[in-house]
Amino acid sequence: MKSKANQSQGMLIFRITQTQMFAIGTLKVREIVPFCTLTALPGSHPTVVGTANLRGVTTPVIDMSLAIGYKPIPVEERKRCYIIVTDCQRKVVGFLVRGIEKISECDWKAISPPPDTLSTKALLTGVMKVDNQLVQLLDVEFVMANIFPLPNDKLHPIIADIDREKIKPMNILLVDDSKLARRQLSDALDSINIPYSVSNNGIDALQLMKDHAQKGRPVDILVSDIEMPGLDGYELTSEVRRNSGLSETYVILHTSLSSEISVDRAKQAGAHEALTKFDANELVQAMLRGSHEKELIELEKEKKKEAQNQ
Numbered sequence: 547m548k549s550k551a552n553q554s555q556g557m558l559i560f561r562i563t564q565t566q567m568f569a570i571g572t573l574k575v576r577e578i579v580p581f582c583t584l585t586a587l588p589g590s591h592p593t594v595v596g597t598a599n600l601r602g603v604t605t606p607v608i609d610m611s612l613a614i615g616y617k618p619i620p621v622e623e624r625k626r627c628y629i630i631v632t633d634c635q636r637k638v639v640g641f642l643v644r645g646i647e648k649i650s651e652c653d654w655k656a657i658s659p660p661p662d663t664l665s666t667k668a669l670l671t672g673v674m675k676v677d678n679q680l681v682q683l684l685d686v687e688f689v690m691a692n693i694f695p696l697p698n699d700k701l702h703p704i705i706a707d708i709d710r711e712k713i714k715p716m717n718i719l720l721v722d723d724s725k726l727a728r729r730q731l732s733d734a735l736d737s738i739n740i741p742y743s744v745s746n747n748g749i750d751a752l753q754l755m756k757d758h759a760q761k762g763r764p765v766d767i768l769v770s771d772i773e774m775p776g777l778d779g780y781e782l783t784s785e786v787r788r789n790s791g792l793s794e795t796y797v798i799l800h801t802s803l804s805s806e807i808s809v810d811r812a813k814q815a816g817a818h819e820a821l822t823k824f825d826a827n828e829l830v831q832a833m834l835r836g837s838h839e840k841e842l843i844e845l846e847k848e849k850k851k852e853a854q855n856q
Contacts, residue, residue, distance in 0.1 A: 556649050561644045561646075567676075567680065568610075568681065577631045578629070581626070584596030584607055595609050619642060626644075628645065634803070659673075671774075671775065685724050703737065703738055712834060712841075716766040719744075721745045722771040723775060728746065747775060748770065748782040765795050766840050772801040796836030798819045801821070
């Protein structure tokens with residue numbers, strides 16, 4: 547099978563209602579299967595309609611319509627539905643939807659922020675036109691966080707004082723188009739008193755990095771999502787590496803995709819690491835490695851300067 551790391555990112559377009567079209571990035575999708583027999587899961591979240599045995603894996607199945615604020619899909623209608631099986635945030639989950647439209651090539655730069663008029667705006671990362679129809683790009687991280695909340699030990703890092711002081715002087719930039727992901731990142735660093743800046747897209751992040759560099763304080767550590775409209779994490783990393791004023795930035799690509807899927811392409815783009823969302827301790831340890839890398843770079847510069855002065 548061709549590695550997903552080398553595949554272009556398309557959009558899987560599906561229907562929640564008869565008229566509402568939604569999409570998720572194809573790299574999150576494992577497979578699409580017709581509705582199958584489900585086993586009840588007592589005590590589960592109200593949106594979980596049961597579990598399915600898919601290729602030997604017991605997979606929770608979520609009524610996507612109910613999960614994003616619409617009426618649930620009636621039981622009698624489910625037999626005509628499909629299950630989108632995703633691999634996202636370290637969890638294999640099925641989403642029950644009314645219909646699959648198509649997989650579409652996607653110009654991620656053409657995706658616009660969701661307008662204020664959309665009632666589901668909090669669950670969206672963008673909107674686009676496909677065949678003259680409005681398609682809403684879902685924030686899958688937000689949906690899953692409401693159903694499978696992360697434990698505190700994943701959200702709040704534990705770090706020794708001496709290590710925190712190594713990270714604290716770093717100029718850190720966090721980039722993610724997901725409102726939930728930005729909040730998780732911010733909360734994690736706030737909990738250990740680490741300063742940072744935030745951007746919600748790659749284009750603004752690149753300009754912010756250039757501005758910081760011109761002011762003599764370049765970004766030391768960049769933490770960026772991969773799937774973003776405008777300029778995705780791979781493209782942002784490549785732009786950083788091509789710019790001599792930014793090229794020393796320690797780049798951590800942070801994604802809801804499996805890190806095994808992403809790591810090869812992340813390295814090709816010039817990133818130092820690719821991490822799977824969301825484990826605050828893993829993230830902070832990566833930042834600690836970034837601060838160590840920065841320290842080595844500064845020591846090397848000092849040695850060269852001393853050698854030139856001799």
